[in-house]
Amino acid sequence: MASPTEMTPNQLARQIGTPDCPALIDLRIDADFDADPVFIPGARRHSAADIVDLVPALTVRRAVLYCHKGLKISQGAAAILRCEGVQAETLEGGMVSWRDAALPTVTAAALPVAQTSGGTLWVTRARPKIDRIACPWLIRRFVDPMARFLFVAPSQVDLVAERFGATAFDMPDGAWSHRGAFCTFDTMLAEFGLKVPALDRLAEIVRGADTDRHDLAPEAAGLLAVSLGLSRMYRDDLQQLEAGMGLYDALYRWARDAQDEGHDWPAAKG
Incomplete structure (x- = not known):
C-alpha cells in the first residue's frame, strides 16, 4: 500500500x-x-x-x-x-x-527543444478550427503543460518558426502535419508514441471532423459544428484555444469513461 x-x-x-x-x-x-x-x-x-x-x-x-x-x-x-x-x-x-x-x-526524442522559458514553442496558421485546437490540447495535456502556441498569417508560419525557434504544425508538407488520410492529431499521437485507447477514439472524431469524413465517427459532425461556432465566437485565437481546451477535456473524458452511457426521455426511474 x-x-x-x-x-x-x-x-x-x-x-x-x-x-x-x-x-x-x-x-x-x-x-x-x-x-x-x-x-x-x-x-x-x-x-x-x-x-x-x-x-x-x-x-x-x-x-x-x-x-x-x-x-x-x-x-x-x-x-x-x-x-x-x-x-x-x-x-x-x-x-x-x-x-x-x-x-x-x-x-522523449520527439519533443522539440524547450525555450529558455521552460516550455516548447509552436506556431501555426491563424483562425484555427479543429486540428489546430485539438493538437495544442493534446500537447498541453499529454506532452508539455508549459507549451505556448503562436497563431500567425499562413505566409509567415515558416518564417516565424525560423526566427523564433518555434515548431511549425498543421502546415502543408510539414513534418507535423497531415499524412495521407490522417490528420495532424494522428501524426502527433504516432510521433509521441502515445498509446491511449481514449485518445485513439478521440482521433477518429477529430479526423472525421477535420477531413469531412463524418462516416468515421457519428460525433464528428457535432465536433465540426461546435468548432465552427467557437471560431465565430472569438476573434482572439488564444481565447478560442482556451475555450477549446474545455471542449476537448470533455470529449476525452467521454471517450475514456462514458462511451457506453446514453440519455433518453423520460429519465429512467430508480
Whole structure:
C-alpha cells in the first residue's frame, strides 16, 4: 500500500490528461533516463539537486515526483518541497512500476527543444478550427503543460518558426502535419508514441471532423459544428484555444469513461 505521500501508478494514470493533473517531475539520473528515454505523459525533467528552484512554480500546484524506483531521489526531493510548503507526492515504485503496469509514455526524442522559458514553442496558421485546437490540447495535456502556441498569417508560419525557434504544425508538407488520410492529431499521437485507447477514439472524431469524413465517427459532425461556432465566437485565437481546451477535456473524458452511457426521455426511474 502506498504511503500518505505516495501515489500508485494507476492512481496517477487516472489523472493524466485532465485539467487537475499534478505537475509531474522526472528526477531520474542521466544513466537511467538514457536507458529508457521516455516520459510519463506531461512530465518534465529536473535535477534533484536543484529541486528548490521549482518552488515558485509549484506553490499553486501540487506535484508528483518520480525517479527510477521511487526511492531516495524522489522521496528526498519531495520531502524538501514539502518543507517549502509545496504539496508534493512521489510515484510508488517510480518509472519501473509505471513501465511494469504498461501505462502510456511519451517518446522523449520527439519533443522539440524547450525555450529558455521552460516550455516548447509552436506556431501555426491563424483562425484555427479543429486540428489546430485539438493538437495544442493534446500537447498541453499529454506532452508539455508549459507549451505556448503562436497563431500567425499562413505566409509567415515558416518564417516565424525560423526566427523564433518555434515548431511549425498543421502546415502543408510539414513534418507535423497531415499524412495521407490522417490528420495532424494522428501524426502527433504516432510521433509521441502515445498509446491511449481514449485518445485513439478521440482521433477518429477529430479526423472525421477535420477531413469531412463524418462516416468515421457519428460525433464528428457535432465536433465540426461546435468548432465552427467557437471560431465565430472569438476573434482572439488564444481565447478560442482556451475555450477549446474545455471542449476537448470533455470529449476525452467521454471517450475514456462514458462511451457506453446514453440519455433518453423520460429519465429512467430508480
